[in-house]
Amino acid sequence: MTALTHTETTTEQTAPTTHQGIAAWVAEIAELTQPDRIHWCTGSDEEWHQLTRSLEATGTFTRLNPDVMPNSFHAASDPTDVARVEDRTYICSVNERDAGPTNNWMDPESMKDLMRGLYAGCMKGRTMYVIPFVMGHVDAERPMFGVEITDSAYVTVSMRVMARMGTEVLRRIEELEDAGQAPQWVPALHSVGMPLEPGQDDVAWPCNDTKYIVQFPEERMIWSFGSGYGGNALLGKKCYALRIASVMARDEGWLAEHMLILKLTSPQGVTKYVAAAFPSACGKTNLAMLKPTIPGWTVEAIGDDIAWMRIGEDGRLWAVNPEFGFFGVAPGTNEHTNPHAMETIRKGNSVFTNVALTPDGNVWWEGLENTPAQATSWKGEPWTPESTELSAHANSRYCTPIKQCSILAAEYDDPRGVPIDAILFGGRRKTTIPLVTEARDWNHGTFMGATLSSETTAAAVGAVGVVRRDPMAMLPFIGYNAGDYFSHWVGIGKDNDVAKLPKMFYVNWFRRGDDGDFLWPGFGENSRVLKWVIERIDGQAAAVETPIGHVPDPGSLDIDGLDLTDDELAQALAVDVEEWRAELPQIQEWFETFGDDLPAVLWSEFDTLKARLES
Numbered sequence: 102m103t104a105l106t107h108t109e110t111t112t113e114q115t116a117p118t119t120h121q122g123i124a125a126w127v128a129e130i131a132e133l134t135q136p137d138r139i140h141w142c143t144g145s146d147e148e149w150h151q152l153t154r155s156l157e158a159t160g161t162f163t164r165l166n167p168d169v170m171p172n173s174f175h176a177a178s179d180p181t182d183v184a185r186v187e188d189r190t191y192i193c194s195v196n197e198r199d200a201g202p203t204n205n206w207m208d209p210e211s212m213k214d215l216m217r218g219l220y221a222g223c224m225k226g227r228t229m230y231v232i233p234f235v236m237g238h239v240d241a242e243r244p245m246f247g248v249e250i251t252d253s254a255y256v257t258v259s260m261r262v263m264a265r266m267g268t269e270v271l272r273r274i275e276e277l278e279d280a281g282q283a284p285q286w287v288p289a290l291h292s293v294g295m296p297l298e299p300g301q302d303d304v305a306w307p308c309n310d311t312k313y314i315v316q317f318p319e320e321r322m323i324w325s326f327g328s329g330y331g332g333n334a335l336l337g338k339k340c341y342a343l344r345i346a347s348v349m350a351r352d353e354g355w356l357a358e359h360m361l362i363l364k365l366t367s368p369q370g371v372t373k374y375v376a377a378a379f380p381s382a383c384g385k386t387n388l389a390m391l392k393p394t395i396p397g398w399t400v401e402a403i404g405d406d407i408a409w410m411r412i413g414e415d416g417r418l419w420a421v422n423p424e425f426g427f428f429g430v431a432p433g434t435n436e437h438t439n440p441h442a443m444e445t446i447r448k449g450n451s452v453f454t455n456v457a458l459t460p461d462g463n464v465w466w467e468g469l470e471n472t473p474a475q476a477t478s479w480k481g482e483p484w485t486p487e488s489t490e491l492s493a494h495a496n497s498r499y500c501t502p503i504k505q506c507s508i509l510a511a512e513y514d515d516p517r518g519v520p521i522d523a524i525l526f527g528g529r530r531k532t533t534i535p536l537v538t539e540a541r542d543w544n545h546g547t548f549m550g551a552t553l554s555s556e557t558t559a560a561a562v563g564a565v566g567v568v569r570r571d572p573m574a575m576l577p578f579i580g581y582n583a584g585d586y587f588s589h590w591v592g593i594g595k596d597n598d599v600a601k602l603p604k605m606f607y608v609n610w611f612r613r614g615d616d617g618d619f620l621w622p623g624f625g626e627n628s629r630v631l632k633w634v635i636e637r638i639d640g641q642a643a644a645v646e647t648p649i650g651h652v653p654d655p656g657s658l659d660i661d662g663l664d665l666t667d668d669e670l671a672q673a674l675a676v677d678v679e680e681w682r683a684e685l686p687q688i689q690e691w692f693e694t695f696g697d698d699l700p701a702v703l704w705s706e707f708d709t710l711k712a713r714l715e716s
């Protein structure tokens with residue numbers, strides 16, 4: 102590796118921080134993992150260039166043609182390391198009960214013993230990167246700091262896109278520490294788990310067959326081993342901003358959710374803020390950057406994956422996006438489905454993982470325009486349009502700075518966030534779930550969220566297309582007992598003035614007709630559903646009361662200029678009582694897994710639904 106900047110230290114040298122806690126933790130991890138070098142990340146452009154060059158040298162990165170994608174890189178992972186590994190993800194709470202029935206659990210001390218064995222000497226021959234970062238604003242009332250230690254330059258570069266990080270963040274932690282404020286910081290340890298013997302050549306994508314993604318909720322600590330993939334390795338994202346933050350949120354009375362945040366402005370200039378929880382690869386990024394097809398309406402993006410929401414002094418629910426970049430699903434992204442994402446990534450400064458590489462140094466994926474005559478697939482094999490295999494992995498991703506998004510709302514930079522008017526829950530269901538349903542009240546909305554179901558996607562390792570319950574789109578991300586999580590949601594409604602809280606809705610863009618095609622065109626056309634939602638909140642749109650909630654009255658949904666038959670619209674909106682009756686035993690079975698930990702009001706909601714479907 103080329104010489105590093107002045108911030109480089111060896112294991113023997115003192116750390117470039119006055120923060121004793123961080124210095125001691127880094128020294129302890131270095132002692133355990135035995136890296137050749139320690140590099141404290143500054144976050145500078147110079148550092149970015151140095152790291153991306155070193156990634157080119159190891160074959161991890163291929164620089165894209167600067168004329169089409171400036172300062173951007175293609176990376177191909179090991180074919181076995183392409184998605185989150187839910188079966189290797191653990192919540193190691195002190196008591197098993199606190200992990201609940203939806204999480205893997207191991208006693209924290211046993212897990213630490215096991216993982217210390219894996220970490221011992223695991224960074225030999227490598228550089229250990231120390232990344233001070235903050236999720237959310239550095240000048241938030243209580244900034245949410247973290248320090249990630251990783252032996253992956255790929256992770257370091259990606260973290261610089263996804264989180265505010267570097268020397269400035271470290272200085273702020275030190276400043277607050279010196280001022281006696283004891284700022285909280287989450288230690289987040291990551292290793293690809295592939296030490297190098299002297300003289301051993303590195304591989305393009307080091308990783309280990311043994312993987313552990315572990316959260317210690319009481320200690321607010323993260324240990325990850327064996328994977329270099331996004332959600333397993335960029336520890337500020339799912340591990341901190343969802344799993345650990347959800348525990349903090351439970352303890353402190355706020356919400357850490359798998360939600361996009363958008364700002365919607367009507368032709369009359371009225372602004373509303375919407376948050377939406379859809380499971381992984383089910384449309385958050387697309388909705389967050391939506392280009393409305395209905396005249397006069399505009400959408401600005403605030404976040405595409407994570408929302409932290411707190412009750413404000415005015416009693417409303419205020420949301421911030423703690424991230425600094427987009428880690429978006431590439432396949433299906435194109436000028437029609439998501440023109441704003443395309444514009445964002447074209448500005449460059451991005452990392453593309455597991456997409457195809459074209460001969461002219463550009464990236465390509467299924468669903469993108471201008472299919473190349475030939476390309477190199479994500480597996481490094483020759484690919485042509487005749488190939489039977491996909492050129493890009495179904496969970497291939499772009500990692501791009503949020504500030505490059507031309508429709509980013511100015512409120513993104515406000516540490517207070519935005520007051521949310523509506524929360525949408527949504528899943529990927531071929532049947533049963535109508536295009537949009539309005540909840541009767543907070544508890545009914547919580548019931549909708551708690552029973553949310555969706556077909557599994559390529560975002561997690563395992564079978565795709567299997568219907569499972571994914572409560573609030575948080576199944577893989579709730580850092581504690583999901584029964585307690587439901588009680589927390591119910592409690593937010595009980596402890597606050599519900600009139601000031603967001604109204605809740607359940608949406609499904611993925612219902613299919615008898616021919617197997619999507620009934621609803623989706624993407625930009627989803628603006629029509631957003632319009633109905635806003636008009637419901639303002640008491641303007643008509644709705645039909647059904648056993649499952651309020652659905653649009655035929656005629657209340659603006660379908661002006663939409664190429665959709667009355668029959669297709671009716672099918673998209675239909676509440677099929679038989680389909681819903683078939684859903685009841687599944688919901689019952691799901692709720693029973695929580696035993697006494699399920700809040701009683703959710704059983705009441707279940708009984709109400711059952712009674713309404715039977716009458």
Ligand SMILES: Nc1nc2c(ncn2[C@@H]2O[C@H](COP(=O)(O)OP(=O)(O)OP(=O)(O)O)[C@@H](O)[C@H]2O)c(=O)[nH]1
Pocket residue numbers: 379380381382383384385386387388405406428429430432433434438560610611619622623624627
């Ligand atoms: N049919 C249909 N497909 C959609 C729609 N919106 C998104 N998709 C598809 O859903 C997939 C992923 O959507 P994203 O917006 O990237 O998913 P996400 O929820 O941000 O996912 P994560 O980043 O994994 O949390 C892509 O294949 C999209 O083409 C829609 O309105 N209709």
Ligand SMILES: O=C([O-])CC(=O)C(=O)O
Pocket residue numbers: 184185330331332333338339380381382406428560561
């Ligand atoms: O975490 C990841 O790798 C990407 C993501 O947003 C998800 O899977 O929900």
Ligand SMILES: [Mn+2]
Pocket residue numbers: 359380381382406
């Ligand atoms: Mn996500």
